[in-house]
Amino acid sequence: MTERQTPHRLKRVIQASTKWWIALLIVALGVLLAVIEQRDDRSPGPVPTDDAGEPDYYLEGVTMTRFDAEGSPHQRLETPRLVHTPDDDTTRSETPRATFLDSEGRTWHGSGETGRLGPGNELLTLRGNARLTAPEEGWQLDTDTLYIDIDDSYAWSETSALLQQPPQRMRGDRFEAWFDDNRMRLTDDVRGHHPRQDRDASEREEQDS
């Protein structure tokens, strides 16, 4: 091989390997995109079916807000996942967190392991460690299942209920609350525990106020 031919042959080899490298790079990029696409796959979970029939829609990572007649938000439901079934016109949600404003503008929060809104949008049923709180008044209710009639601003429970406003706590077999009147009721086998406020705490409170 003469001297003049060597550089020429070398050039052709380099050009060929460059093509190879570019091709290899494209293939690698393609594989990478496929992997990313795979991982980013948030295809919806299994379509929930139960006796209520096939859902017509379901949503994930939801904040649902309802507005009152004056157009201001007064009810909100947050849940990682909700499903609506047309057969019974009911919306089922997981670990729902509900927020309501009563007629006096006080805020109430409701939560549970599962939630069921409907039929229609009036009755919210919170099941499994259901909890209702009125932060401004310091109230907290814990029971198993809590029903909230949203439009009537009325909540009730037929399961054993523990109502706390530290330091006092009361329990009963059944519970009712009238949000707008800021009234609550416990019925059957009622027990109340009203401790003396820690004297220093109440004196400190008086100084602060």
Added chain:
Amino acid sequence: LEGDAEAPIEVTANQLDLDDNKGTAIYTGDVEMEQGSMKLTGDRVEILRNDAGEVTRVTATGNDGRAYIEQQPAEDEPIVKGWGHTVIYHAAERRVELYDDAELHQARDRFNGAFVEYFLDRRQVQARSEREGSDERERVRMTLNPEQQ
């Protein structure tokens, strides 16, 4: 007894109604309330709380019968018992008011009248024939039994 005033109030009843606007807790139906050695029973017991959530006044009423209250002043003293259609316990002052067919038994002494007032810590009794703001009069009767020699 020592420590009664600091003890928590424990209540059992058939129903409890809480009204946060008024700051009241109203127990109804076979109500039994205890605070240390003090016991109070009635058909309706209303507990009034102050802004700090502390119990300030307890009002017990009987529907057909009278409300009842008892308390042991000291270990070696007999229980003091009181009845009235209305019994009001003022927590801070440790004072009890008995109204309407009021009656108090303190050791061997008896007090009856329209209104009997008892100071738990001072063990002092006052009885009146009429109740403030009412023209009904009910004779005051006291039976003071001398100590057995």
